[in-house]
Amino acid sequence: MTEIQAGPGAAVAAAPVSGDVPAIELDNVVKEYVSHGEVVRAVKGVSLAIAEGEFFSLLGPSGCGKTTNMRMIAGFEDPTQGVVRLHGEDVTNVPPNKRDINMVFQSYALFPHMNVWDNVAFGLRRKKVPDAEIKRRVGEILEVVDLVGREKRRPKEMSGGQQQRVALARALVNRPRALLLDEPLGALDLKLRQAMQIELKRIQREVGITFVYVTHDQSEALTMSDRIAVMNDGLVEQLAEPREIYERPASKFVAGFIGTSNLLSGTVQQVSGATAVLALGQSDRILIPSDGTLSAGQTVDLTVRPEKIKIAKDRPEGDLSVVRGTVAEVVYLGTSNSYVVVLGDGAEITVFEQNAHDSTITAERGDSVWLSWQPWHSYALR
Amino acid sequence: MSRLRAALTPYALIFPGGLWLAIFFVVPMIVMLSLSLQSGSVEDGYAFTFNWHSYADGLANYHDQIIRSLLYGLASTVLQIVIGFPVAYWIAFKGGRHKSVYLFLLLLPFLVSFVLRTISWQFLLSDNGILLGPLKDIGLLPEGFRVLATPFAVIGGLAYNFLPFMVLPMYVALERIDPRVLEAAQDLYASRFQTFLRVVLPLSLPGVFAGVLMTFVPATSDYVNASVLGGTNTTMIGNVIQNQYLVTQDYPTASALSFTLMALLLVGIFAYARALGTDDVLEVAAR
Numbered sequence: 001m002t003e004i005q006a007g008p009g010a011a012v013a014a015a016p017v018s019g020d021v022p023a024i025e026l027d028n029v030v031k032e033y034v035s036h037g038e039v040v041r042a043v044k045g046v047s048l049a050i051a052e053g054e055f056f057s058l059l060g061p062s063g064c065g066k067t068t069n070m071r072m073i074a075g076f077e078d079p080t081q082g083v084v085r086l087h088g089e090d091v092t093n094v095p096p097n098k099r100d101i102n103m104v105f106q107s108y109a110l111f112p113h114m115n116v117w118d119n120v121a122f123g124l125r126r127k128k129v130p131d132a133e134i135k136r137r138v139g140e141i142l143e144v145v146d147l148v149g150r151e152k153r154r155p156k157e158m159s160g161g162q163q164q165r166v167a168l169a170r171a172l173v174n175r176p177r178a179l180l181l182d183e184p185l186g187a188l189d190l191k192l193r194q195a196m197q198i199e200l201k202r203i204q205r206e207v208g209i210t211f212v213y214v215t216h217d218q219s220e221a222l223t224m225s226d227r228i229a230v231m232n233d234g235l236v237e238q239l240a241e242p243r244e245i246y247e248r249p250a251s252k253f254v255a256g257f258i259g260t261s262n263l264l265s266g267t268v269q270q271v272s273g274a275t276a277v278l279a280l281g282q283s284d285r286i287l288i289p290s291d292g293t294l295s296a297g298q299t300v301d302l303t304v305r306p307e308k309i310k311i312a313k314d315r316p317e318g319d320l321s322v323v324r325g326t327v328a329e330v331v332y333l334g335t336s337n338s339y340v341v342v343l344g345d346g347a348e349i350t351v352f353e354q355n356a357h358d359s360t361i362t363a364e365r366g367d368s369v370w371l372s373w374q375p376w377h378s379y380a381l382r
Numbered sequence: 383m384s385r386l387r388a389a390l391t392p393y394a395l396i397f398p399g400g401l402w403l404a405i406f407f408v409v410p411m412i413v414m415l416s417l418s419l420q421s422g423s424v425e426d427g428y429a430f431t432f433n434w435h436s437y438a439d440g441l442a443n444y445h446d447q448i449i450r451s452l453l454y455g456l457a458s459t460v461l462q463i464v465i466g467f468p469v470a471y472w473i474a475f476k477g478g479r480h481k482s483v484y485l486f487l488l489l490l491p492f493l494v495s496f497v498l499r500t501i502s503w504q505f506l507l508s509d510n511g512i513l514l515g516p517l518k519d520i521g522l523l524p525e526g527f528r529v530l531a532t533p534f535a536v537i538g539g540l541a542y543n544f545l546p547f548m549v550l551p552m553y554v555a556l557e558r559i560d561p562r563v564l565e566a567a568q569d570l571y572a573s574r575f576q577t578f579l580r581v582v583l584p585l586s587l588p589g590v591f592a593g594v595l596m597t598f599v600p601a602t603s604d605y606v607n608a609s610v611l612g613g614t615n616t617t618m619i620g621n622v623i624q625n626q627y628l629v630t631q632d633y634p635t636a637s638a639l640s641f642t643l644m645a646l647l648l649v650g651i652f653a654y655a656r657a658l659g660t661d662d663v664l665e666v667a668a669r
Contacts, residue, residue, distance in 0.1 A: 097570075097573055098571075105562050106562075107560070112563070122570045170570070
């Protein structure tokens with residue numbers, strides 16, 4: 001149990017590969033703007049470093065500042081404070097057309113008066129690349145995004161998925177040092193979105209450039225990213241790899257935003273070594289890892305994922321967190337059963353039970369049950 | 383029953399407008415066409431004689447005025463594009479929350495009648511009026527300098543009077559441009575000027591196209607500006623037609639000239655539409 005690191009300290013993710021200059025760096029960036037006579041702080045001081053070749057996601061609810069962050073990287077917004085660096089170079093006051101990065105816009109923003117070929121060739125023509133090379137590179141990238149044979153189509157004659165690929169090709173053909181993607185899959189239906197997620201990941205591996213991906217869809221971010229910065233209210237709540245974000249959310253917000261979480265709170269009864277014992281109701285005992293900052297009498301918020309919890313009719317043995325409750329709801333989900341269990345103090349806990357053996361369920365509505373989980377599956381939140 | 387009603391509804395909807403057009407447009411056109419081929423005089427009455435000489439004589443006698451009208455119409459249209467485009471652009475992109483206020487201000491003078499506005503221009507531009515008088519007094523302009531009765535006054539008046547019909551369609555086209563598309567151009571290394579040239583301008587062309595259609599035709603056939611602001615050397619074909627109808631009362635010639643003008647404008651518009659009214663033009667412009 002000693003390997004368990006918990007609490008606020010665990011939120012700091014490993015820095016990008018040491019020694020390399022980060023592809024993109026935000027240094028204490030603040031963005032304020034005036035809306036209807038009031039100053040709005042969209043970004044309240046964000047510092048992050050994105051490594052070369054990384055698939056990096058900015059994840060958060062709408063209005064959390066993730067898009068503003070991206071627009072500052074692209075150069076469409078000037079930070080009120082702070083520095084933006086691309087490959088170590090300060091570009092804070094460099095206009096977008098002079099930055100060696102490209103963006104895929106949320107609504108694609110294809111040029112409606114140009115066909116696919118002209119859309120894709122736009123950037124290269126502006127850079128005065130020789131015609132023969134334009135021809136070769138546009139042809140190549142259209143192959144990568146599987147649009148060969150549609151060069152003469154207008155955007156409005158194409159499906160959403162095709163437009164999306166044109167937007168991607170239009171940016172990638174310039175071989176930017178980083179690609180920014182602003183909710184690029186938001187307008188697509190679920191099936192297509194899932195296919196494009198895999199496609200994007202493949203293309204990123206193929207071209208090997210840094211992707212910065214803005215999304216509010218946590219599953220999208222978890223699926224594709226090397227690292228995720230979860231943003232809320234203008235600040236980065238947690239910056240870590242997807243697994244870390246899911247398994248060890250750094251805050252109540254992250255726990256609630258990523259996946260399904262059970263939030264509980266209890267009072268520390270005693271701390272013994274690396275484990276703290278919490279009381280919750282009368283017959284319940286919760287064990288959590290202690291990093292030395294916990295002391296008896298303290299009230300602690302903690303989280304545990306539904307799939308980590310075991311549900312049983314009898315009290316389980318061993319060094320486990322154990323709570324008791326009544327089944328209020330049973331939902332059959334196909335691959336799993338979902339239970340809502342109400343504890344003695346009225347708190348609700350969701351439990352997923354994998355449907356591994358047969359379709360029989362462990363408990364019925366109204367049954368009195370024991371819930372248990374390993375101590376390292378729950379820990380104190382800030 | 384309801385099926386019959388559904389089948390009749392479109393006709394019921396078109397009926398009032400259709401009737402209006404039939405009575406006040408189609409019938410007069412036929413009457414005029416017939417008039418243009420008649421011979422005779424007001425006193426003796428007219429008879430239908432297939433007298434196509436009215437067309438030949440009209441062209442022979444008034445080709446100067448016809449050409450002048452086309453040139454004035456063209457010049458005023460170009461002037462309107464030059465003046466109107468920046469206005470439309472500014473309202474569409476910099477107008478912010480007050481776009482409708484600016485549009486209203488643009489239209490405000492046009493709540494005053496066309497003729498009255500032109501007469502006020504005459505007042506403004508008169509030889510010793512409030513504009514030229516002081517400039518002559520302080521010796522900036524020679525005593526004999528004048529604007530009235532020159533082509534400049536007539537073209538200026540035409541441009542002024544039809545300006546909103548140029549600005550509005552251009553504004554609509556510019557307003558519809560997605561700002562993200564402009565950002566995309568910038569993101570793809572286009573400077574502000576290149577963004578304008580490759581994206582804004584091509585996307586605004588349909589508006590310019592519509593504006594030209596809506597202003598060139600009435601400007602070319604206008605007679606108010608030439609008669610109020612112009613002189614004997616700036617007579618347009620509209621003045622000739624008006625004069626033939628109301629003063630000389632040579633109805634066949636007046637009708638023949640009207641049809642000649644109409645035919646010229648129709649041919650011009652079709653040629654223009656064929657040349658500029660397609661998507662290909664936009665594509666070429668964007669390259």
